[in-house]
Amino acid sequence: MRYGMVIDLKRCISCYACQVACKSENATPPGVLYAWAFRQEQGEYPNARQVYLPMLCNHCAEPSCVEVCPTGATHKRDTDGVVLIDPEKCVGCRACMTACPYHARYYVDKIRNYYPGQGLTPYETAGYGRHNAGTVEKCNFCADRLQKGQEPACAANCPAMARTFGDLDDPDSAPSLLIRREGAFQLLPDQGNDPSVYYLPAERPAKESR
Amino acid sequence: MNRPTPSIYSDLGAVYRPERVWAEGRAITLVIAHFLSGAGAGGWLIGLIIGLRLASLLGLAAVVLGGAIHLGFLGHPERALRMMAKPQSSWISRGLWSMLLFVPTAALYVAGAYGAWSTRSAFSVVMLVLSLVGMAGIFLYKGFVYAVARAVPLWHSPLLPVSYISAGLRGGAALALIGLAFSPSGQDRHAVQTWWLAATAAMVFLFALELAMGLDDKTVRRSLSALAEGSVAWAFFGGFVLFGLVVPVALVITSLDASIGSAGLLIAGITSLGGDLAYKYCMNTAATYVPLLGPRGIA
Numbered sequence: 001m002r003y004g005m006v007i008d009l010k011r012c013i014s015c016y017a018c019q020v021a022c023k024s025e026n027a028t029p030p031g032v033l034y035a036w037a038f039r040q041e042q043g044e045y046p047n048a049r050q051v052y053l054p055m056l057c058n059h060c061a062e063p064s065c066v067e068v069c070p071t072g073a074t075h076k077r078d079t080d081g082v083v084l085i086d087p088e089k090c091v092g093c094r095a096c097m098t099a100c101p102y103h104a105r106y107y108v109d110k111i112r113n114y115y116p117g118q119g120l121t122p123y124e125t126a127g128y129g130r131h132n133a134g135t136v137e138k139c140n141f142c143a144d145r146l147q148k149g150q151e152p153a154c155a156a157n158c159p160a161m162a163r164t165f166g167d168l169d170d171p172d173s174a175p176s177l178l179i180r181r182e183g184a185f186q187l188l189p190d191q192g193n194d195p196s197v198y199y200l201p202a203e204r205p206a207k208e209s210r
Numbered sequence: 211m212n213r214p215t216p217s218i219y220s221d222l223g224a225v226y227r228p229e230r231v232w233a234e235g236r237a238i239t240l241v242i243a244h245f246l247s248g249a250g251a252g253g254w255l256i257g258l259i260i261g262l263r264l265a266s267l268l269g270l271a272a273v274v275l276g277g278a279i280h281l282g283f284l285g286h287p288e289r290a291l292r293m294m295a296k297p298q299s300s301w302i303s304r305g306l307w308s309m310l311l312f313v314p315t316a317a318l319y320v321a322g323a324y325g326a327w328s329t330r331s332a333f334s335v336v337m338l339v340l341s342l343v344g345m346a347g348i349f350l351y352k353g354f355v356y357a358v359a360r361a362v363p364l365w366h367s368p369l370l371p372v373s374y375i376s377a378g379l380r381g382g383a384a385l386a387l388i389g390l391a392f393s394p395s396g397q398d399r400h401a402v403q404t405w406w407l408a409a410t411a412a413m414v415f416l417f418a419l420e421l422a423m424g425l426d427d428k429t430v431r432r433s434l435s436a437l438a439e440g441s442v443a444w445a446f447f448g449g450f451v452l453f454g455l456v457v458p459v460a461l462v463i464t465s466l467d468a469s470i471g472s473a474g475l476l477i478a479g480i481t482s483l484g485g486d487l488a489y490k491y492c493m494n495t496a497a498t499y500v501p502l503l504g505p506r507g508i509a
Contacts, residue, residue, distance in 0.1 A: 051503060091287075
């Protein structure tokens, strides 16, 4: 099994619900974004357009972060291809961050709170236990949710249903069909990581009825 | 200060995202550590070749100091030994193995050289060979640690490891210049000066070649722009070119014919080392990731 995701850039409405859902699910401290969005204006008037690219860990089949990790903290799970970090093994050398072309990783130097001088909120107190200062963190495809048979929070909470999650090894799974039929592409394929997150182009003929 | 640095958020929209984790803030300790360990390995080798014990001793001290400073960069220094776990794939792991092999064996060899036992004993010879193996690993690992980062074209060059070896040799020769300044006048100054000039020429040539090979890549050109006129230009021109090349080259070349005295050697060595540190800093700070969008991302 190889979990993966297809993000339809035509359906995406740039609402940041994925980013907020991820923050809510994972209680990430300020400055740490497991899911984030690259937003850029391209072209010039009258042909200007805004490119919005939702990003997360690509859970690559050939992850360069795993290769460079000196402790084995970053590893790919055999059962489903999810790339994980063992916080007890991570020394905070940040080699994985320089190796990742998708900027999916964050170094948590210390646990910060959202309301300086006011201490941790009850939500932060409950959620920050899973974060370890001095280590690197990233998206884990909501591993806890996967264990319960749920899809990642970013996919579950996308109001435009732009994210399709499933098993890429299953040729009949929803993401596999989208990749095959709609011409989904990977980011930076020449990096050789074979990412498990695919994108459907924003500009393509309207024909789907999902 | 409770808020994250603004750069974290501004980087999210940057086409050419700067590499920061090994360049900014506490990462300066990593730059210093890599510089010291490279120069230390070079000092060990050159000291042995020209028979200047003080250079070897300085080299050993630089490696030990570099290793200690390296710990300051880690988020969990108490877990540092866990970095030995993946020598089959990680150059950081190989580097740690090399340092742990080098330091005790080199120290034991030095103890013999300073009279604790004969350097011709079988024990000393074994220590010497093991220290040289460790030294080779230290020379090699840093360049590869950077060169494996495919997402950072300035680093991802087959020449970078060779370039870092030449930088280590130049640093070692600079330590030898400093050692020479504090050694009896009978030492072979010409050999040290020749080593330093040769290593400097090799380093400059490889650096220029590496940049020239990367000119086709827009991301490398972006890094070059940072070196030439961006935020790193002061360190590149002031630190590396002027302080690290012009001043020591002038001093060493002058001293080939006429003696410039110990003070001149000392200044040449220190400025050379300062330039090498600036070079490492520039290489880390000017690094940029391939863009997610655009020429090598989606159009």
